[in-house]
């Protein structure tokens with residue numbers, strides 16, 4: 001896998017430089033795009049990541065960007081019902097307001113849903129590329145005139161770090177314990193033929209899988225006031241996993257809750 005960075009159009013040069021420094025990706029000319037498997041692209045509409053490789057049946061690839069404006073519209077359309085499992089898993093029916101540490105932020109979708117439900121969210125993302133995508137999404141959304149969206153965004157903060165380092169800071173008393181720690185690591189697929197959503201497929205291509213996802217759960221132990229929640233694919237607890245206090249079932253994934 002070879003990822004390159006391209007910027008086109010009128011972009012802020014300092015911002016562009018900061019992305020280059022953080023991601024350490026090689027800068028390339030548009031004409032060199034074909035030599036790379038993935039492109040991180042900064043243009044007037046923001047930062048996006050795009051795979052250059054077409055899978056069977058695909059004629060083109062859509063870039064992936066973090067768009068909280070879209071996420072907000074979708075959330076309002078979907079209604080709370082669809083996300084009841086997540087609300088129950090974090091214990092929103094018991095504790096409110098609540099501070100959730102989303103220690104595996106990814107593209108910030110679960111974090112956005114939790115913030116929409118009224119939680120204060122600290123997002124942690126270790127990958128500089130994925131962190132840059134969420135940062136850019138938050139930066140663009142900050143200009144919104146939609147007051148409901150503004151309110152949600154005020155509840156979300158983002159850190160570029162490894163979750164384990166944040167846990168160490170809690171241990172040293174430098175950070176407060178969150179009410180809940182939420183983990184959604186990159187699990188290897190149970191079924192190799194399983195259809196994954198486009199954006200998740202892109203994350204899998206770029207980041208690979210967390211083979212030792214139980215290690216993150218073990219590292220988080222003792223650092224949440226109320227519970228740790230792990231989102232896992234499929235409907236059952238996998239063999240060899242740490243036994244949860246209870247599970248909240250879902251359609252394609254379930255939540256394992258450690259009280």
Ligand SMILES: C[S@@+](CC[C@H](N)C(=O)[O-])C[C@H]1O[C@@H](n2cnc3c(N)ncnc32)[C@H](O)[C@@H]1O
Nearest residue numbers: 104105106107108109110125126127162163184
């Ligand atoms: C499956 S994605 C999370 C998707 C996210 N829940 C969402 O709604 O978009 C997993 C993310 O966790 C990040 N991650 C995995 N282990 C981590 C760790 N120890 N510290 C911080 N981030 C981590 C990966 O880089 C990846 O972006």
